[in-house]
Amino acid sequence: MALFCAAASAVAAGTEGFTFLNTPPAAAPSGMAGAVAAASGESWAAFYNPAGLARLSRDAVSLDGRAAWEDVKNEAVSFSCPSGRGAWELAAGVLTVGGIERTRYDPSSPDRFTTDGSVRAGDQFAGAAYARRLSPDVDGGVGVKILSEKLDNRSARTVAFDAGVVRQMNDSWRWAAALLNAGPDARFDSQRFPTPVRLQLGVRCSPASWVDWEADWSDAFHGEKSVLLGGQFHPEEGNYFLRLGYRAQSHGNGLGDWYGATGGLGGRWGNIEADYSVQPFGGLGVVQQVSLSWRFGRKYYLSGSRRLQKNLSR
Numbered sequence: 208m209a210l211f212c213a214a215a216s217a218v219a220a221g222t223e224g225f226t227f228l229n230t231p232p233a234a235a236p237s238g239m240a241g242a243v244a245a246a247s248g249e250s251w252a253a254f255y256n257p258a259g260l261a262r263l264s265r266d267a268v269s270l271d272g273r274a275a276w277e278d279v280k281n282e283a284v285s286f287s288c289p290s291g292r293g294a295w296e297l298a299a300g301v302l303t304v305g306g307i308e309r310t311r312y313d314p315s316s317p318d319r320f321t322t323d324g325s326v327r328a329g330d331q332f333a334g335a336a337y338a339r340r341l342s343p344d345v346d347g348g349v350g351v352k353i354l355s356e357k358l359d360n361r362s363a364r365t366v367a368f369d370a371g372v373v374r375q376m377n378d379s380w381r382w383a384a385a386l387l388n389a390g391p392d393a394r395f396d397s398q399r400f401p402t403p404v405r406l407q408l409g410v411r412c413s414p415a416s417w418v419d420w421e422a423d424w425s426d427a428f429h430g431e432k433s434v435l436l437g438g439q440f441h442p443e444e445g446n447y448f449l450r451l452g453y454r455a456q457s458h459g460n461g462l463g464d465w466y467g468a469t470g471g472l473g474g475r476w477g478n479i480e481a482d483y484s485v486q487p488f489g490g491l492g493v494v495q496q497v498s499l500s501w502r503f504g505r506k507y508y509l510s511g512s513r514r515l516q517k518n519l520s521r
């Protein structure tokens with residue numbers, strides 16, 4: 208539940224804010240439980256590791272939407288473009304949470320509190336990232352995001368920074384490291400609360416042209432430590448995708464054993480790609496996500512290992 212409703216609860220408690228940054232921004236990484244720190248050449252890669260943009264082969268516009276529970280909406284849009292020996296991206300998104308009951312202290316009430324209308328909470332971000340191929344097998348990247356969190360007519364703002372690296376070991380293996388969302392604490396009235404800083408380390412294996420496996424370790428400095436496992440399967444032509452994943456957290460959350468499981472489907476038709484993912488949240492229901500991407504413009508030449516070039520040419 209903290210994935211979406213923390214926009215309000217974090218502000219109220221004065222703890223970590225902007226926790227929507229802990230959720231996958233697109234359906235493809237969501238279907239793999241977020242185990243994508245070592246992904247490369249994808250327009251959504253910057254959210255998990257800005258270095259993953261470096262081998263983007265074509266311009267791309269992406270639209271992402273998440274359907275969760277009633278009164279919870281999450282949308283994002285991004286534009287990414289190869290440039291010289293790397294690529295850059297601009298992105299923006301919004302999360303809105305409505306229908307939160309406003310409570311006030313009332314000593315005459317049996318439980319000492321009464322409800323008085325509803326509260327609307329939400330987060331917004333706008334960001335930019337740049338990545339560069341530092342050598343045929345090493346990519347580096349940086350990013351910055353301007354963040355805003357609102358609760359009715361009150362708001363908090365701050366800025367967060369990302370940095371990461373991807374290293375191709377051979378035709379089948381690569382590893383990655385990324386430090387995400389590092390920045391000054393935000394102030395909400397007299398309270399301060401930190402951004403959701405996390406360190407994510409990943410190892411990806413592509414034993415054949417039709418499958419990718421990845422295992423990540425994620426350390427949220429003000430929250431959970433998690434092990435993320437994900438797999439992506441696709442035919443030789445790369446036109447259809449099946450994705451599976453599982454997120455194992457260091458502490459249970461009472462949402463059941465299937466909470467950490469994810470799955471997804473995807474398809475590519477010419478320059479258009481559509482992805483879908485699903486994640487169960489126990490008694491709270493199911494979160495579904497849809498992403499649409501349009502790739503256009505001329506294809507850029509990519510240096511690097513033969514396997515990496517082949518994977519990115521899909």
